[in-house]
Amino acid sequence: WVRLVESGGDSVQAGGSLRLSCTSSDYPLTTTSQAWFRQVPGKEREAVATIGDSASSYRSDYHNDVRGRFRITRDNAKNTVYLQMDSLKPEDSDMYYCAADPGPICYNLDEYRNVGQGTQVTVTS
Secondary structure (H helix, E strand, O other): OOOOEEEOOOEEEOOOOEEEEEEOOOOOHHHOEEEEEEEOOOOOOEEEEEEOOHHHOOOEEEOOOOEOOEEEEEEHHHOEEEEEEOOOOHHHOEEEEEEEEOOOOOOOHHHOOEEOOOEEEEEEO
16 A cells, blocks of 8 residues: 655636645655546546556546646656646536556556545636
């Protein structure tokens, strides 16, 4: 079990930006594929951004709703994965979770062994 810590969630106005961070103090995230998920109460959790491990050349992918507005990146020196969120919309308001596991990217949060506690993003109109 790996402890993942998310940060960066906040309340912003529509059109604003936030950068979420996910880090681990006890596990090299460079050996994992990672994903950011979000879940609105009463709705299914969805992967908004994913980034593969070195075997995939750190290939990234995005949910259609965020493509062009969100960007997932790694800073291997800091053992941190970021989610840059621009042009935020009220419908982006959600709890965002970081997940990481060795191997290929998975789009089902329930299949991840390592998931953070989440960071809240609120976008006001």
